[in-house]
Amino acid sequence: MIRFFTLVCGLALLSGCEFDSNSTFTNTDDAQSLRSLLDLPDHMPLPAIPDYNPLTQEKITLGRFLFYDTKLSANQTQSCASCHEQGSAFADGLTAPLGSSGHQLVRNSQGLGNVVYHSTLTMEQQWFFELEEQLNVPIRADNPIELGVTDAVLPDVLTRFQQDPDYQTMFNLAFPDTSRDKSNITMNKIIFALASFVRTMISASSPYDKYLLGDKSALTQQQIRGFQLFNGEKFECFHCHSGVNFSSSYRDANTALDALQFPFFNNGLYNVGGDGSYPDEDQGLYDLTLNPTHKGLFRPQSLRNIALTGPYMHDGSIASLRGVIEHYARGGSVTLTGKNAGDGRVSPLKSGLIQGFDATEEEIDAVIAFLESLTDDKFISNPRFSNPFTEQR
Incomplete structure (x- = not known):
């Protein structure tokens, strides 16, 4: 500090x-x-x-x-x-x-x-x-x-x-x-x-951007379906990954200073010791504030070019986009052994937005396809x- x-x-x-x-x-x-x-x-x-x-x-x-x-x-x-x-x-x-x-x-x-x-x-x-x-x-x-x-x-x-x-x-x-x-x-x-x-x-030149600008052929039907799931109440991705930059941590030139949002979430990736803790080497916002309720709080990342930026999570512990979606579908991750063992699904500090959901393989494939449409080759x-x-x- x-x-x-x-x-x-x-x-x-x-x-x-x-x-x-x-x-x-x-x-x-x-x-x-x-x-x-x-x-x-x-x-x-x-x-x-x-x-x-x-x-x-x-x-x-x-x-x-x-x-x-x-x-x-x-x-x-x-x-x-x-x-x-x-x-x-x-x-x-x-x-x-x-x-x-x-x-x-x-x-x-x-x-x-x-x-x-x-x-x-x-x-x-x-x-x-x-x-x-x-x-x-x-x-x-x-x-x-x-x-x-x-x-x-x-x-x-x-x-x-x-x-x-x-x-x-x-x-x-x-x-x-x-x-x-x-x-x-x-x-x-x-x-x-x-x-x-x-x-x-x-x-800002991904297939998704082209679709927004009127080129309805820029996204496949699978990607459009994934877009709908992404913004639906079943997957609920949009709550933390919203807007033009796919993150609720957002501002632009017209954002008033008193209207700025500073969102941080515990997403149930860990639950060391059963009290919501994350691994000692990185407990997120807690490491700066020492407020026990801040353990595991991290800012939502932008999802633009997300298919290119793996592995995922703050510590790179999830290798693939499929693994990320499965993490949220479970409502958290379970670490079975070792010093960081714990069930993130029942973390007392986990965000209420991370409830878990049932998803078919086809639905997961569609959301992954949509996330891949955020890749900007230019x-x-x-x-x-x-x-x-x-x-x-």
Whole structure:
């Protein structure tokens, strides 16, 4: 908790502003300019962009290079892209990745598509409202170590960029109102540029989107049936996975701050000891609040490109989409042996939405087919998001 507040407060001081701003675009030209920068189709709402870090092409370009550059890890072995691969919708296909120092992480890597539309960032963090806050954790935290840029090594990491003429040019273009002294490259600017790039990762060209826009041949009859089941009271998927981003954790540029929702749910994945606990290494929101009723609370993920981002759940413990649906059909999962043994179906902390249901194989197949229609082939091959260093070779 101390490390968390130190990181957030430090970034707030550097930026000289508070993290409660929310951009609302009343000027048509400004809105259209943002749509152009994001390559945002008309059926997608304008995302919320914080006033203290306005989006520019120069910051997006710089952020793209930083995202793929291993110089941003303490030992220069990993980049952001090491755990967020474009072909996997910016997840990595692993149960849980290793950090740059070889430390085994406990959290499954999230896909980053449409992350700009979440009301809170990370699976269990109720206080990270902006990417500028969240990015500090994988870059700078020391428990667990991901990129490992602790205070002790920060000067060395910054020097790598300060001594690179190409980065000097990109930083000066991205932040033109600051000194052009090469030593003025800071971690704060790195984070602002990375946040700008990640905000452009909009996925909105799936067969489902085409169907919504009037192409009734874009979905098969099986997928349409799956869509109906997904939004019906039997499967009840829509309660947690709703709206344009298929998550109840949502905001856009027109969402009033006092109307923001911060949903977290215990879905009965574990019931260690019979009191609703999750494995000690990751108990979700409880690890931050120490409120016993918060054990196992995690934020609903977006389901866009979900067929590409397995394995599933916060710990990657369910290998397939079929396994996920079967988990909810049971009303929870049962761990028979080991230190995490328990019956999640009877967890006292499980959400009342997870009741279980009877489903035929045909119905499960239909819902899986619908979820597969959320795969956006354009997104995973878009050169706007690809590795710029590969292009230079």
